[in-house]
Amino acid sequence: MTLPVAIYDTKPYDREFLSAAEGAEHFDHHFHSFRLEEATASAAEGAHTACIFVNDHAGPEPLAALAKAGVKHIALRCAGFNNVDLEAAKDLGLTVTRVPGYSPHAVAEHTLALLLALNRRIHRAYNRVREMNFSLSGLVGFDLHGKTAGVVGTGRTGALVAQIFRGFGMKVLAYDPYPNPDWAAEHGITYVETQELFAQSDVISLHVPLTPDTRHMICEESLEQIKPGAHLVNVSRGALVDTSAVITALKTGKLGGVALDVYEEEEGVFFEDLSGEVMQDDELARLMTFPNVLITSHQAFLTREALREIARVTTENILRIHQGKAPLEGTEL
Numbered sequence: 184m185t186l187p188v189a190i191y192d193t194k195p196y197d198r199e200f201l202s203a204a205e206g207a208e209h210f211d212h213h214f215h216s217f218r219l220e221e222a223t224a225s226a227a228e229g230a231h232t233a234c235i236f237v238n239d240h241a242g243p244e245p246l247a248a249l250a251k252a253g254v255k256h257i258a259l260r261c262a263g264f265n266n267v268d269l270e271a272a273k274d275l276g277l278t279v280t281r282v283p284g285y286s287p288h289a290v291a292e293h294t295l296a297l298l299l300a301l302n303r304r305i306h307r308a309y310n311r312v313r314e315m316n317f318s319l320s321g322l323v324g325f326d327l328h329g330k331t332a333g334v335v336g337t338g339r340t341g342a343l344v345a346q347i348f349r350g351f352g353m354k355v356l357a358y359d360p361y362p363n364p365d366w367a368a369e370h371g372i373t374y375v376e377t378q379e380l381f382a383q384s385d386v387i388s389l390h391v392p393l394t395p396d397t398r399h400m401i402c403e404e405s406l407e408q409i410k411p412g413a414h415l416v417n418v419s420r421g422a423l424v425d426t427s428a429v430i431t432a433l434k435t436g437k438l439g440g441v442a443l444d445v446y447e448e449e450e451g452v453f454f455e456d457l458s459g460e461v462m463q464d465d466e467l468a469r470l471m472t473f474p475n476v477l478i479t480s481h482q483a484f485l486t487r488e489a490l491r492e493i494a495r496v497t498t499e500n501i502l503r504i505h506q507g508k509a510p511l512e513g514t515e516l
């Protein structure tokens with residue numbers, strides 16, 4: 184007998200990789216294109232597991248509705264879990280799992296892809312050349328070599344990004360409330376407080392989870408501390424950054440460039456084809472007008488290796504929990 188699993192907010196690549204995972208034959212995948220919210224929780228009726236992604240709403244009401252529908256396990260097919268109320272899940276007796284380190288390389292490499300494209304104006308050069316415009320005016324970048332990078336958060340992704348920066352010959356400053364001094368010494372990286380990191384860095388890259396402490400860590404006050412002309416990269420969670428403050432800092436030139444893979448109000452916009460629609464988000468529309476802003480729509484995770492690993496861990500955990508076994512080590516929240 185196959186087990187029904189309700190899978191929310193799916194795209195073709197989710198369906199492809201989850202269907203191909205080892206053990207997938209045990210499941211009857213109910214792939215939904217809509218997101219989880221209270222009103223859509225009933226779509227999980229009869230399923231043991233609800234599998235969700237970054238913009239699904241797993242607050243107290245949707246979780247209660249899922250529990251009422253018979254769900255026992257919430258399987259996040261991502262690393263971040265800021266969209267899940269863990270207390271409410273616990274009270275309802277729901278097991279919550281995630282996929283913590285499916286491919287920090289995918290996310291770290293995308294961070295560099297964004298920074299290099301932004302700095303060397305590849306996004307502009309690509310369009311120019313296609314228009315037979317071979318002029319170089321306005322495309323001047325800077326050498327990363329010899330510059331200072333500030334890495335906020337030295338967990339799985341931040342550590343890799345810091346090491347890649349070192350490979351470019353950059354000086355790397357880092358901040359993390361749980362520093363790893365052995366790793367830092369091995370790679371020639373210096374831990375400092377955020378104030379020093381902001382003041383010294385030519386490039387600031389954020390690799391922290393979204394929590395009440397980290398929300399709007401880039402705000403009017405922190406932007407005042409940064410080195411004029413610094414470049415900001417955020418591939419972690421949109422709400423780490425106060426968008427209005429960033430727009431002001433771009434207008435004054437305090438920020439020299441911004442690369443974003445995540446956006447505070449990305450829900451309902453990122454991952455969707457809105458090319459035939461009127462953009463309703465004025466701040467996103469404003470951001471897109473800056474020549475020194477580069478945005479991708481939450482695609483840092485999107486490599487074959489990462490999708491395969493997400494599908495493997497998610498599938499194995501669903502089976503294990505259904506069989507009353509413990510989830511894979513380090514995946515339970």
Ligand code: NAD
Nearest residue numbers: 263336337338339340341359361390391392418419483484
């Ligand atoms: P991780 O848990 O391995 O590392 C996070 C690090 O942040 C830890 O070392 C932690 O100590 C540190 N930290 C916590 N609070 C901090 C603070 N206030 N200041 C500085 N550091 C702090 O996580 P990871 O795998 O490196 O991922 C980081 C985040 O990236 C995830 O939480 C997720 O939100 C996001 N992410 C985005 C994508 C994407 O596709 N864009 C993909 C994966 C992860």
